[in-house]
Amino acid sequence: MGERREIGGHPAGLAIVTVAEAVQAAGIYGVQALLILYMANALFTPAMLDSVGGFTAWRALLESLFGPMSLQALATQTMGLYLGLFFLTPLLGGWLGDRVWGPRLTCIIGAALATGGMVMVILPATFLPGLLVSALGAGALRCNLNAQTGHLYARDDGRRDAAFSILAAGLNTGAFLGPLLIGALGERVDWQWGFAVASGCMALAAITLMAGNGLMPPDTPHAARRSARLQHGDGRTIAALVMVMLFTSLFWLAQSQVWNVYALWGRDHLDRLVLGLEVPVSWLQAFDSLAPIMAVPPVLALWRAQAAAGRVPGELGKIGIGMALMGGAFIWLALGSGILLGQGQTPILWVVMFHLILNVGWLYLVPTVNALFSRTAPPAVTGVMLGAVQFGVFIGSTMSGWLGRFYERMAAADFWLLHAAFPLAGAALLWLVRGRLAKVLRL
Template identity: 40%
Template structure:
């Protein structure tokens, strides 16, 4: 069972939520700061002749990738690396959640993960350490993500209605960090030097560690780790686990689109979009901040809209919200294709990506926090952190697929490339709606 914390409240919630909120905001500052730069860094500098030779062990790494994926151009290689990085970043929380649940406890897992991530960001400042840096970030995120998210749910009893709003606050923290980091780390890296941006990300992670340590007394206590006292699976839990994993796999359809916002989309912005504004060229990384800002702007209106619907008994169920989120993601790609088709002298007007980010934000709000809350509520107590970590299974699949699809960007027309992603997003929403009743039964949501 969760261990609600009663040592004081913060805005109607356990005080521990405030420390988790700010820890997550700074962790995301560091993560998204580095991620905003990664594709631009690889395609514009690191993988170019004269620099790529300095990466320790890269020749063997590239050879292994080409055995699996075939010969790769510089852009396709960068896209594949980015896709694998994102996929592994969000796969390892499954293992990290199990380690937190069964071995070292969630608090120790979060701290170990944060230290590994800080080390990874600082190593990114050295070209030779590129591969060990990515590995450190992947392992660190695996230990931190699922366990920190599970600690949010552990602050509340299963039937506490504040749980959904707590996860909405948690996702808001993610987007605050994601908004600020491209403006800081992205600007430093894109305008002054890549290594300045990566170093700033490392310092952001250190701030997150300090905040987390300062609030340890307000965090939920870890579950017992001795075999005799651990909570065990109950009859029927296996069906719940399978249903959750299938649902999370379906959420990969909107994560495929979201992953391209950090993968191919920055290259499209750099090469195709007219970013001139009164003589000033808008940095590519600033659009990543717009992506997060759109979520922050729309979040309160979305919550108010759901409350308005609820009073009229018209609020969609969690599964319908997730399906709608997939659909919004798909429609956002239709906008990019339309903008490309209406390009003026080969340049896409900047208004198209601006509107794109707001439609993506609507999809994110309908899908991401709702899916996370649903997993936290429906997952059996014995493996709750592991399954909350499994929430990132959809992003793992999305990262793999988006990296593979990125290789076709050079051969397809951009409008066709984006319409392909539109079909993926909308198709995922339709499948969830088709199997909605089955999910309700298997997840005991009725």
């Protein structure tokens, strides 16, 4: 079987999934870096509103739910809902992968759908429905890439954590390069050129998956997928994993604001001059992805040293550390937003440190959560439970969109301190119930 071939001590299929993860991340995170800026600076402005298909109905819907909003608040709310939908759709994608098409085919269909959606985003007339289509496609793709990674290994294979860390490195490589290229094109040349390159990235992900199809584990036959059933005790396992997901949603509330209002803060309050050249705001998202790439080798080395000494914090411990680091990062950002540095512009080196702290926390939490869910989720619902990981991001992202309106009303330091409180609370709650969760999940 092709999937038994190995590269660097891992199944060869891991290379295919990692490349696909990297190129789709370049498209997705490139768009995320541009989207709030495009809406706030261009699309959701009086000069452009008449060309946005469905905008009047969309504004009426949002204001009926959340009250009157400025155009900037509409942009941040739309961004939050897009991010939420982007991370909600993996639940549907996981079900399709588990029960209907299998993860390999679902990934390819999802990449094709995301490509079409990003093409629609290029045109103001199809911008809003394009967000929906691209989110649906990306949801089908993302969770099934994780599911395929888990299927490359036996459940007790000690390489699983490292495999998900490698996959995370691929994601962050794409998430670093995408904003650099797509962001520069969008901000400095033309917004539409940025979105066009993003659609090309999604098309390349589909081509990669089709080319490497033979290196992946075969999809379970249709009848076998549908006949899979939950076993006795699986309900308790699912409940425990859902609790972990709810705690991590507080981490994602803070992280989602980095994809949303943080860009507007960078536009308004950050000194972006470096050697006489102004750094594009969208490149802040590249900073956000570079730190974990740099941190993977030392963090993995630290975990190996801790394992050799018998002092590994464990999966729940790593998740708690990740949330605590996220909270610390936002305290650092608040200190640089007026508390320590006064009311002038924040130097760019200050936010480099913010991204380093934040993304070491990301590295502790995200690969660990994916590995935990892929290993402990009942086989009948592996894809759905990996989608449930993304549901935690949906909760956090949707809440971040609503909280974004307060950016115009609060001092910047207070706004970031508010966001520090959420992941710190999640870390404290997880610490209180870690023993019971570990028992249910057999950790």
